[in-house]
Amino acid sequence: xxxxxxxxxxxxxxxxxxxxxxxxxxxxxxxxxxxxxxxxxxxxxxxxxxxxxxxxxxxxxxxxxxxxxxxxxxxxxxxxxxxxxxxxxxxxxxxxxxxxxxxxxxxxxxxxxxxxxxxxxxxxxxxxxxxxxxxxxxxxxxxxxxxxxxxxxxxxxxxxxxxxxxxxxxxxxxxxxxxxxxxxxxxxxxxxxxxxxxxxxxxxxxxxxxxxxxxxxxxxxxxxxxxxxxxxxxxxxxxxxxxxxxxxxxxxxxxxxxxxxxxxxxxxxxxxxxxxxxxxxxxxxxxxxxxxxxxxxxxxxxxxxxxxxxxxxxxxxx
Amino acid sequence: xxxxxxxxxxxxxxxxxxxxxxxxxxxxxxxxxxxxxxxxxxxxxxxxxxxxxxxxxxxxxxxxxxxxxxxxxxxxxxxxxxxxxxxxxxxxxxxxxxxxxxxxxxxxxxxxxxxxxxxxxxxxxxxxxxxxxxxxxxxxxxxxxxxxxxxxxxxxxxxxxxxxxxxxxxxxxxxxxxxxxxxxxxxxxxxxxxxxxxxxxxxxxxxxxxxxxxxxxxxxxxxxxxxxxxxx
Numbered sequence: 181x182x183x184x185x186x187x188x189x190x191x192x193x194x195x196x197x198x199x200x201x202x203x204x205x206x207x208x209x210x211x212x213x214x215x216x217x218x219x220x221x222x223x224x225x226x227x228x229x230x231x232x233x234x235x236x237x238x239x240x241x242x243x244x245x246x247x248x249x250x251x252x253x254x255x256x257x258x259x260x261x262x263x264x265x266x267x268x269x270x271x272x273x274x275x276x277x278x279x280x281x282x283x284x285x286x287x288x289x290x291x292x293x294x295x296x297x298x299x300x301x302x303x304x305x306x307x308x309x310x311x312x313x314x315x316x317x318x319x320x321x322x323x324x325x326x327x328x329x330x331x332x333x334x335x336x337x338x339x340x341x342x343x344x345x346x347x348x349x350x351x352x353x354x355x356x357x358x359x360x361x362x363x364x365x366x367x368x369x370x371x372x373x374x375x376x377x378x379x380x381x382x383x384x385x386x387x388x389x390x391x392x393x394x395x396x397x398x399x400x401x402x403x404x405x406x407x408x409x410x411x412x413x414x415x416x417x418x419x420x421x422x423x424x425x426x427x428x429x430x431x432x433x434x435x436x437x438x439x440x441x442x443x444x445x446x447x448x449x450x451x452x453x454x455x456x457x458x459x460x461x462x463x464x465x466x467x468x469x470x471x472x473x474x475x476x477x478x479x480x481x482x483x484x485x486x487x488x489x490x491x492x493x494x495x496x497x498x
Numbered sequence: 499x500x501x502x503x504x505x506x507x508x509x510x511x512x513x514x515x516x517x518x519x520x521x522x523x524x525x526x527x528x529x530x531x532x533x534x535x536x537x538x539x540x541x542x543x544x545x546x547x548x549x550x551x552x553x554x555x556x557x558x559x560x561x562x563x564x565x566x567x568x569x570x571x572x573x574x575x576x577x578x579x580x581x582x583x584x585x586x587x588x589x590x591x592x593x594x595x596x597x598x599x600x601x602x603x604x605x606x607x608x609x610x611x612x613x614x615x616x617x618x619x620x621x622x623x624x625x626x627x628x629x630x631x632x633x634x635x636x637x638x639x640x641x642x643x644x645x646x647x648x649x650x651x652x653x654x655x656x657x658x659x660x661x662x663x664x665x666x667x668x669x670x671x672x673x674x675x676x677x678x679x680x681x682x683x684x685x686x687x688x689x690x691x692x693x694x695x696x697x698x699x700x701x702x703x704x705x706x707x708x709x710x711x712x713x714x715x716x717x718x719x720x721x722x723x724x725x726x727x728x729x730x
Contacts, residue, residue: 203553206544207529208702209638209676209694231702275628290668312696322636322677371549414652414669417631417640419544419551421509439704443640445669451506454556476561479507483556 183303185252188336192244192290195332197307198300200234202315203332206419206442210375213317215395217298220258224300226494227256227279227353229346234306234363235316237332239299243290244332246484253282254346259299260355262291267453278352279497296462297360305343320397321439322386350369353497358489364472365460366453368479370424372415375447380408384433386470393465399426400460402469406431409447417445423452423460435460453479456484502568502718504561508541508553512568514575515548522630523643524575525550526706531571545706547631547640587707592674592691594623594665594712595720600688603653607667607684611647613636618686619714621645622665626696627672627710637676637694637702644672656682663688663724665712687712690723 188195198221201214215221215238225234243261260276263409267286274280276299277492282288293299312324323329327336328413367385376384384407392401413429420426424436425437426446435452437460452460453474463469474482501513503635514524525545532552539559544551554564596604596619604615611618622644630642649670657680660666664675666683673683676694689712693703704710715723 203542207541207706209632209634209636211636279626313701315523319636319696321679322694322696329696368504375578375601416515416547416549417633418511418546418549419633421506421511421553423506423508433674441634443546443631448505451509454506454508476507480556480560483507487557489609490683 182251183342184193184253184303184340185249186246186253186303186340187249188244188332188334188338189287190245190249191334191336192496193242193330195244196238196240196318197235197309197316197327197332197338198238198305198318199316200233201312201317201438202319205313208443209319210313211319211398211439211442212422213315213319215300215461216438216497217300217458218295219299219458219486220462221300221302222490223356223493224256224258224302226498227258227277228254228302229348230256230302230343232305234302234341235309236300236302236307239290239293239301240297242292243299243301245287246284246338247290248284248286249337250284251340252284252345253340254304254343254348255280255282256290256297256302257290258302259293260295260412261299262292264289272350274350277355278378279348281346281348288397297464298461303340304346304492305341308339308341314382323416350497355458356489356493358486361459364470365456366474366479367425367450367471368453368474368476368484370448370451371418372447375410375413375427375450376449377410377418378407380410381449382432383407385473389433390468391463391465395465397437399437399440400463401435402435407433413446414448415445417443420444420448421451424448425450425452425456437461453482454481457477502572507556510554510561510564510568512550512552512572513548514550517548517575521548523696527569528574531574532568532675535567537567540564544633546633549676552675559679587709588707589709589711590704591711591713592689593715593720593723594687594689595715595717596687597717601686603684604686607650607686610638610650613647619650619700621648621716622672622686623712624711627712629704629706629710630671632704632706634673634693635675635677635679637704639674639693639704639710639713641672641674650684652682653684656680660685664691665689677693688718690715690726690727692727
């Protein structure tokens with residue numbers, strides 16, 4: 181078992197420490213936070229041979245430059261994020277979906293993310309910053325101690341947990357076959373399914389929506405037609421599930437993501453099926469999407485089938 | 499009848515609004531009853547004003563299994579004739595400054611309430627407020643017990659940034675912003691108390707069920723208390 185450390189030389193556009201999120205505190209208003217594209221985070225941990233649930237780095241648009249200051253780092257990168265490993269006079273560049281062994285003094289330079297908004301860099305042993313309220317996920321709404329209160333900055337030091345030495349035979353993997361899917365995003369009826377008129381519901385399911393530039397990890401704001409409400413958009417404040425589709429008083433949809441307000445007072449006529457939630461974390465502002473309605477049972481079956489596919493993908497690179 | 503409503507393949511919403519004025523107590527009692535059991539695959543519980551959202555891992559359980567746990571707990575609530583007892587919370591006095599620059603909507607709220615700024619201040623500071631719910635932001639309390647004269651709808655035009663400490667009114671409730679955030683409530687004062695502080699042993703000042711009294715303080719006292727909070 182050996183320990184290691186990474187020094188942040190360049191932070192990238194927005195690089196966050198993330199894990200599965202901070203569950204168990206939403207009743208006090210803490211957003212769950214965690215990976216915006218949880219599926220790709222899980223695959224990154226599989227590539228790095230990190231224990232499931234290990235904290236990793238979420239890269240947004242373009243990634244950081246990291247120097248190994250101690251120990252040897254066994255890293256996995258999920259997402260089409262170009263990565264260059266410089267070790268003395270040696271330099272090699274890979275297109276992402278790969279694993280790398282970086283020795284002391286080596287520098288990992290992550291470039292642009294080419295297949296969406298985010299990529300994930302995981303390390304065997306996990307990013308070992310002290311957890312806050314049970315999680316190693318950055319909280320951007322109100323902060324958290326140390327590196328979990330913000331995006332990474334140059335000069336930050338990332339401790340890496342102990343891990344056995346890896347002797348990898350498989351250097352990487354093809355992206356999962358479902359990765360480029362462009363079909364409609366599946367939705368199930370939300371808690372206020374009756375809040376839209378029939379026309380409003382048809383509008384939501386028929387329109388081509390565009391991700392607005394004001395979108396963030398809290399929510400995707402969608403540009404398109406006005407969705408007609410049957411009555412006022414306000415309800416008594418209640419808990420918001422992951423992927424809830426809020427319709428504001430002006431008839432505008434907002435899909436709630438990981439940094440969402442835990443409670444809200446707008447109606448939520450639809451919820452994104454959990455199988456398609458990771459896709460929303462990949463969408464860049466300006467990209468378009470459509471929705472299609474499925475039942476909760478269908479959504480559950482799709483999610484469970486996807487889990488089997490993910491496990492098969494991970495088993496193939498072991 | 500209370501409704502158990504699947505609202506996702508990862509969540510169920512228990513709607514207790516039928517209990518009327520007792521809904522909040524029923525939500526708290528159900529939340530506590532659920533917290534006392536180990537439920538396979540349960541990820542989190544989020545009380546609302548009249549609802550409880552239960553989130554679960556769809557790879558370990560499903561709506562039918564979670565409903566089976568919830569249904570008898572919900573039935574037990576309905577059987578308690580007088581409603582479950584309210585959990586005794588702690589009591590807090592929060593210093594609030596009502597100076598005009600810290601309370602940009604105080605005059606418009608006063609006009610709606612048919613009083614002046616001093617009248618709003620006296621109404622709020624005289625009210626026994628209670629944390630009905632927490633949510634929206636880390637440590638944000640939805641406070642019940644606001645005098646009827648101060649029940650207002652949200653502002654038509656939400657602000658892009660409400661400062662930390664802002665004491666706000668909307669929808670018959672008061673709220674206090676622990677951290678700066680966008681918001682559509684009417685801003686009527688500013689507290690020096692820190693409702694969320696990640697560096698504190700307990701980051702959250704309040705808990706659902708706690709009693710809250712607002713205490714008017716002058717600018718000098720506000721600045722002193724705010725500075726003391728910064729240093730700690």
